[in-house]
Amino acid sequence: MKVTKEAQAQARRLMRLCIGADGLLQEDTVRRVAATIAEQKPRNYLGILSALTELVRLEVARHTATITSAIALTPAEQQPIRAKLDAKTPGLRYVWKVDASLIGGFTVKVGDDVTDASIRSRIDRLSSLSL
Numbered sequence: 588m589k590v591t592k593e594a595q596a597q598a599r600r601l602m603r604l605c606i607g608a609d610g611l612l613q614e615d616t617v618r619r620v621a622a623t624i625a626e627q628k629p630r631n632y633l634g635i636l637s638a639l640t641e642l643v644r645l646e647v648a649r650h651t652a653t654i655t656s657a658i659a660l661t662p663a664e665q666q667p668i669r670a671k672l673d674a675k676t677p678g679l680r681y682v683w684k685v686d687a688s689l690i691g692g693f694t695v696k697v698g699d700d701v702t703d704a705s706i707r708s709r710i711d712r713l714s715s716l717s718l
Contacts, residue, residue: 594634601635602642611678612646649698650676655684656693657705672697 590598601624605616621639624632652672654660660668660683672679676697690706 590634590638591631594631595638597635598638598642601639602646605643606646609678611650612643617643647680650679651682651697652676652679653682653684653696654693655686655689655696657685657687657689657691659683659685660693668693668695 601620605613605620607613607616617639621636624636624639629635654665654668665681665683669681672695679697688707690710692705692707692709694705694708695702
């Protein structure tokens with residue numbers, strides 16, 4: 588669905604209402620705003636809801652840290668990673684995954700930023716240099 592510039596602007600204004608004083612997305616406010624739009628059905632309401640949904644998705648991704656490691660990390664091993672990420676970006680939600688193909692190390696993805704400290708990436712870099 589093509590979203591008009593007007594709908595995008597309205598969605599951005601609504602999104603600003605959904606961000607709390609702490610800078611975090613307020614889920615209950617998002618629900619109320621979406622329900623009100625769906626109930627009142629203003630002009631181009633589907634475009635507004637579509638744009639708002641995309642903005643919410645991006646905001647959630649920006650505050651979600653996905654840590655993938657070769658083996659499951661214990662809470663004691665997770666703590667230093669959490670501390671470092673919390674110092675950089677407070678209010679993160681953590682998702683811990685295991686991917687044995689990493690061989691060792693881990694990758695961290697927060698929003699669009701990816702930090703790759705895995706053995707697999709080092710081997711890939713070395714093999715591309717030797718070719």
